[in-house]
Amino acid sequence: MKIEESKQEELLFEDKKLGENGKVKSTSQAPLVTFYETVSLRIKTELMSVRECERLKRITARDTRIIRDYLRIINHNEEKILKKDGKVNISLLDKLTLTTSKKNENEIRSSVPHDLKKRYPRCSHDEFQECSSKAISTYESWKAKQDVSKKELSRPEFKKKTPRPMFKGTGSRGTIKVHSEPENTEAILWLDIRDSLDTRRSDERTDSKKSGTKNHNRLWLPLAFSPYHEKKLKPENIKKVELIHKSKEQQWWAHFTLMYSVPSYHSTNPPAVLGVDLGIKKTAVAVLLTPTGKVIMDELRFIVNKERQSKIWQLEKQIGDTQRKLNKSLNNGQHTEQLNATLFLLRKRLRSVTEQELGHAVNQLVDFILQLKKSYNLFVAVGYPKNIRKSQPLGSGNKSHRRRLHKWCYRLFTTKLKYKLKHHGFESHRVVAVNESWTSQTCSRCNSTNTTRTGQGQFNCHDCNYELDADLNGAKNIGKRLIKYALKTTFNFIFDTLTEECHTLLHYNCFEPLGQWLE
Ligand SMILES: [Zn+2]
Structure with missing residues (x-):
């Protein structure tokens, strides 16, 4: 078997060796395939x-x-x-x-x-x-x-x-x-x-x-x-x-x-992909894509703690305001010690609240995944923030800080998620990072980018008049991307087994185009 080099940009495969130090024991051992x-x-x-x-x-x-x-x-x-x-x-x-x-x-x-x-x-x-x-x-x-x-x-x-x-x-x-x-x-x-x-x-x-x-x-x-x-x-x-x-x-x-x-990913259960988007209005949205083509409400999760989420926005706004004041003072040559200290404190608080919220989301998601695992041969696609999100709420300080925060969130989230899943016998190989760029702007039904996103987190497609929650649309696209690229690419050996499994998804005629498969 020869595997060609191909671009590694679309899918990032993350496999941190979690729990390999013997502390965490996997409760089920998947049979190994040699390549x-x-x-x-x-x-x-x-x-x-x-x-x-x-x-x-x-x-x-x-x-x-x-x-x-x-x-x-x-x-x-x-x-x-x-x-x-x-x-x-x-x-x-x-x-x-x-x-x-x-x-x-x-x-x-x-x-x-x-x-x-x-x-x-x-x-x-x-x-x-x-x-x-x-x-x-x-x-x-x-x-x-x-x-x-x-x-x-x-x-x-x-x-x-x-x-x-x-x-x-x-x-x-x-x-x-x-x-x-x-x-x-x-x-x-x-x-x-x-x-x-x-x-x-x-x-x-x-x-x-x-x-x-x-x-x-x-x-x-x-x-x-x-x-x-x-x-x-x-x-x-x-x-x-x-x-x-x-x-x-x-x-x-x-x-x-x-x-x-x-x-080996082979299972008697039908294959399914869970698309997970770390959202803005919601902490996380998880949607199950199954070959029967239905997104059942029971298999869709919006994970959010409104109280904490509003606290996060508040803090981001405060940080933005303080940052602007700081920049002004710097330009005018004034003392900035006080502002620096405030900024440091605010960021620390933002981190701790965000950490709490992510921990909450991980727990919810793990429960959801373990429940789905009983009936599906499940893969999890988590959106990976390669580029800074365009639709980030304003006022969260400078761009590089915002990007850092988002990447930090992502790292924390996936690390915790994989760790907990592995503890419950869900192989970390099944959790795949997917580049999420453009997933929030693309219509998950017709793949058009002629779309808008309203302030209330609603997504509208101007080509097929599709309307749905913006974060849900993103989660669907992330799940789709895993299926699409697992079918297309052989950049990583792991995807050969994944590809085979996803090929079984193809046998259902509702697959083409992907949008119809999802509806
Ligand atoms: Zn559309």
């Missing part, structure tokens, strides 16, 4: 020394020889080492090729028919395993094709240079590591590989303490970098890497295979 993704990066050979480049070539050449040997041995002993299911018996292959001195499986093998360790004395056990896995997978895919094909297919052989796939081991013994060096201007990302080409047994050296221990040299490869790749190449996700030489361009590339385990 693979490949990412290719050019190796900046221009930053490497001649000797390092030479070593890269030698590793590849040696790997190719070992893989060829393995393939030849498999071909020769086909009848013996092939299992009934067409797979290669790996332990039998080892018995043919590798001697062992350690007493594992009650057997010391001092001689084998094809002694690869004799032929490649420096090659480590892990490297033999990696080479054999390449040969085995090549052989097995040929065998599978041959079995269904009527004519004789030519046997696989490695004419080109083929490096072994390097798997990530564990701990310090790992074959591959990725280092990030933000200070380094030439190459920020480095691939650090271990190979046995220049390995010395320490008995060859005079200053060693123990004889017989191996000293591996590591080879550092600078990678062509982008922030996108750095984000992707998290050490825990990297499964293997293959170094490929493109002879035409004379370039080396590192092909990473990344592995993710994500919760």
Whole structure:
């Protein structure tokens, strides 16, 4: 499965590792699905020394020889080492090729028919395993094709240079590591590989303490970098890497295979998306979008505490007034200590009241979500304030402060929400942040932007004459956006399962256009 890079602006995926410290236990465990993704990066050979480049070539050449040997041995002993299911018996292959001195499986093998360790004395056990896995997978895919094909297919052989796939081991013994060096201007990302080409047994050296221990040299490869790749190449996700030489361009590339385990979203319940808008007149509006196409009043929530909300407006107005006074005094060169102190106090009070109100909204919403979870395969889309809202009430101080406050509200809200939901066994992956820009200006029925919003929080569409609560309209659009982009985009692996689920929403003919689906 290949996933393409696409713009990350419309949907922001937020997954704070809440409760991972063991304090919060999830009560239900969703089954995991594994995904693979490949990412290719050019190796900046221009930053490497001649000797390092030479070593890269030698590793590849040696790997190719070992893989060829393995393939030849498999071909020769086909009848013996092939299992009934067409797979290669790996332990039998080892018995043919590798001697062992350690007493594992009650057997010391001092001689084998094809002694690869004799032929490649420096090659480590892990490297033999990696080479054999390449040969085995090549052989097995040929065998599978041959079995269904009527004519004789030519046997696989490695004419080109083929490096072994390097798997990530564990701990310090790992074959591959990725280092990030933000200070380094030439190459920020480095691939650090271990190979046995220049390995010395320490008995060859005079200053060693123990004889017989191996000293591996590591080879550092600078990678062509982008922030996108750095984000992707998290050490825990990297499964293997293959170094490929493109002879035409004379370039080396590192092909990473990344592995993710994500919760499966499949459920016997019908899918549904809950759109949540953090509103102005209301603290939050939540609306359930279901494939039956009905917005049922029972599945719609306006969350507001009028008393606290009016307190918030009052404080915002006071802050605005004080800010203006402060600016005036500053321009006239007057003392501003008193005003500064007042402003500080007002902002502090605004924060604490807002926090109370958000806490209240979160509690209400959690109850609502848990209730809906019983009957739906539920996803929650929360509007994320990317831009400053145009319809913000006036008088809340300067623009940057207002923006900060709004973002702060959002952070506090989603953090609390995810934390509480996770505590009740609702996976935080199901809560998705959606960019809310234009959601308040767009008609949720016909997608027109030829709309107005009245002072009383009423939304009017001039194209389809749709009239509804402005915050409800926003919440619908946020929910729609999750469905729309989950269908469209593959920017994040997580959306593949989400997309599948949303595809089942598509099967209902009321989906197109989205507006009708909602009504
Ligand atoms: Zn409309």
